[in-house]
Amino acid sequence: MKIYGQRHESMHTAQRSSAAWRLKRLGMGILLPGTAWATTDPAGPAALPGEFVLFGLMLLGIAFFSRHALRTALVGLVCLVVFKCMFTGFRTGPGLVGLLVQISQEWVTLANLFCLLTGFAVLARHFEKSHLPTILPRHLYNDWRGGFMLLVMVFTVSTFLDNIAAALIGGTMARQLFRNRVHLGYLTAIVGAANAGGAGSVVGDTTTTMMWTAGVSPLAVFYAYVGAILAFPIYAIPAALQQQRYSPIETQVPQGVFVDWTSVSIVLVILVTTITTNVYVSAAYHAISGRFPFVGLAIWAAILFSAGFRKPDWCVLPSTARSAVFLLSLVGAAALMPVEKLPAPDWLTTLGLGFFSAIFDNVPLTALALKQGRYDWGILAYAVGFGGSITWFGSSAGVALSNLYPESRSVAQWLRQGWYVTLAYVLGFAALLATVGWHPSPIAPSAETPSVETANPISDR
DSSP: OHHHHHHHHHHHHHHHHSHHHHHHHHHHHHHSTTHHHHOSSTTOGGGSOHHHHHHHHHHHHHHHOGGGHHHHHHHHHHHHHHHIIIIIOBTTBSHHHHHHHHHHHHHHHHHHHHHHHHHHHHHHHHHHHTTHHHHGGGGSOSSHHHHHHHHHHHHHHHTTSOHHHHHHHHHHHHHHHTTTOOOHHHHHHHHHHHHHHTTTOTTTOHHHHHHHHHTOOHHHHHTHHHHHHHHHHHHHHHHHHHHHHHSOOOOOOOTTOOOOHHHHHHHHHHHHHHHHHHHHHHHTIIIIITTSOHHHHHHHHHHHHHTTTSOOOGGGHHHHHHHHHHHHHHHHHHHTSOGGGOOOOSHHHHHHHHHHHTTSOHHHHHHHHHHHOOBOHHHHHHHHHHGGGGSTTSSHHHHHHHHHOGGGOOHHHHHHHTHHHHHHHHHHHHHHHHHHOOOOBOOOTTOOOOOGGGOOOSOOO
């Protein structure tokens, strides 16, 4: 029996180190949130921490009861807090004391995200009321190529703006171009273009900004665009064709419509203020970013300043606030997970992180990856940046767009109607790996890795 036990243990160890076991672990992680990164023993569900079980049930509830997504998320968050208070404790300590300490560390990130989501909704209304989306059709093709070019614009805008703003601007323009009949598949493509467009820019996404401030060179992140650009036609062309069949693009501009350049200027002022503040906060990351929500307050300061020139459309705030609270519930729940169970960095782990980002907050995942080091940062940026497009709540861009299109809040329909986004992620990752290869590199020794609680996002993807 002893000999058999030793032989069985050696076989078991060999299995875990084999490629087959790694693929099995990856598949489990895609099907059940957290399994691939939390399970240290492949014996079965008993090895899965309770936090991941509750989080998985929370996500399943959101998927099956999309009309009650906010209520489900809040109940799930409360259950997780109670569970950790009673049993496992928090990373900052046990019980209520640990909870209060963790809240004190997380509130800046949550406040920034709430202000950005609500602020960009007001910005999108300014842009819509400027009549610029109405004038735009005269510069686009009057067939499926017009929808394709709109996605190109969203991708381009996201390289130097926040992906939330890019998605909202794209969604607002699509509403005008397609006469309020936008196919759900096309909405998934808008979110995909917004997220992929920021994947290779250190100012286009929270995760790439974190890498930059941690000491990763902007050039090491930039080639994420290889995968993002190669993946783009895989989802953009089918989405444009699908949208054209569903509701053809309207290229006729109504008579007597003129651009309100004051509203356009307000949009530019808000965006420039937000970007400038974000760049400044990134430059002084360790000094001020974890102490106060500077980026979130900057966008609202610009909105209130511009109210004297054009009154904001405040009616968008109630629905936007509900969606923001929903996303913050997911971010808060993600912060309670034992994400320190990441496996060793390799391309397969990075591929899984992209799928994981669709159901999990990518800020703590990126922070843990930076602590590990030895990742290929361009491939990681592509994975965590574009991977959140797979579900509607997988990125803040998707959640923000759902304010304009509440019918998009269905995981099953999002996956079914926008299946090409998932396909594009996988094929783009494979193309990036084949053309560039896997080249892990350490972080600059002088740099300090930002922690989860000090990450100061301008967006979540």
